[in-house]
Amino acid sequence: MDIRHLAYFLETARLKSFTRAAESLYLTQPAISKAIRQLEEELGATLFDRIGKRIELTDAGRVVMEQAQAITQSFSSLSAKLGDLAELKSGQIRIGLPPMVGSSFFPKVIGAFHNRYPDVTLQVFEDGAKKVESDVADGLLDIGVVVLPHSFDVFDSFQFAEERLNLIVPASHALSGASSAKLEELAQENFVFFREDFTLHDRIINECLQAGFQPRIVYESSQWDLISEMVAAGLGVALLPETICRQASGKAVSVVPLEEPAIWWRLGVIWRKDRYQSYAAREWISFTREWLGGTPVEEGSGKR
Structure with a gap:
């Protein structure tokens, strides 16, 4: 079922006219009529009584209108929430920090990120670098700070110290x-x-x-x-x-x-190569790379 067809149906029911609904939606009347007909065929019910130039909702039409309003409102809410994520108005990031790294390098970074994105929640987990690396690999953390080098087959990264x-x-x-x-x-x-x-x-x-x-x-x-x-x-x-x-x-x-x-x-920020990163996580990576002056990590660049 196309969500747009439900929106066309609701506007037609509100205005009680295919013509006025088409004008309101900046569409042609045949496009509106075709969408309503496809919706009726899909639902197996007639939604409008056509009385001359007037239209009225059938009993089935009134039931569909009630449900269509709830569906389109939920869809609008979903779109708004996804928009918030895309604009970093909300979101959650799970970050692993070794204790001495967190206290030495990240209080100001976390504070600056929070000031820019106050509704993004940062969950910070303090563990040794080996545990942090393992948890990022297993998907328990989105991002981790570790002692380099790391597994280049598994992680993307940048070095900052x-x-x-x-x-x-x-x-x-x-x-x-x-x-x-x-x-x-x-x-x-x-x-x-x-x-x-x-x-x-x-x-x-x-x-x-x-x-x-x-x-x-x-x-x-x-x-x-x-x-x-x-x-x-x-x-x-x-x-x-x-x-x-x-x-x-x-x-x-x-x-x-x-x-x-x-x-x-040598310290670096790592994240899984093959795992989707949320909008918030991607922005955290970009933000911290710029804040800390992060540089690329090249395979085989470890020092004794």
Whole structure:
């Protein structure tokens, strides 16, 4: 059933004239008559009594008019809601953020996006980057922030940050105040790590193994500030990105540049290649790419 035919029928019933309905709808009278005839054939009922030049609704016509009004109103409401989505007056986006990334990079972005699109709801889920990547792949999240590289077969993305990991040690540590440190110098140290669902957990272990030792992990956490507090308390040392180190400095810890090897922390926004993205999600991707100065991620561009 064509929704337009119902609209033509309602206008004809309101004006009680094919001619006036055609004029009102900027159509020809034959077009209106044909649409009504097709509607009658489809419903198997006569909708108008033709009395000379006058027309009146039949009993079937009155029933159809009542239902047609409800149908066209619902269709108009649906069109309006879809229009709101297209114009970003409403919508919902599910975003995955690792905790230290969310607090360091996204409060201002989220605030600016909300100011521009106040009726778009952002649902933020805080998890480690490995869990975020898995949830985007499974469709549980629309968009995620992860530590690069990622699977290029599954995701589209852009990169917005690239930093080195630095060493943080207690203020009383022998390396406190040093101009730099080598990873191999830390073979006998206790380490405070991010949990296993964080990409940095495996990344640092692999780097330590390549440096010739298995790191002795005494504590794991999902919170960078708790990690820095544990270091300040003398529980061990930790490797944290430059952004986090700047926030951790002054808390009875010393930040030492890690020179050999340089361990890179590269952040990107990812979304599924083969999944439909809502208007709101597409605008969030465009908005954050511009806000954060995002750049394309090329396959094989990862750094050690």
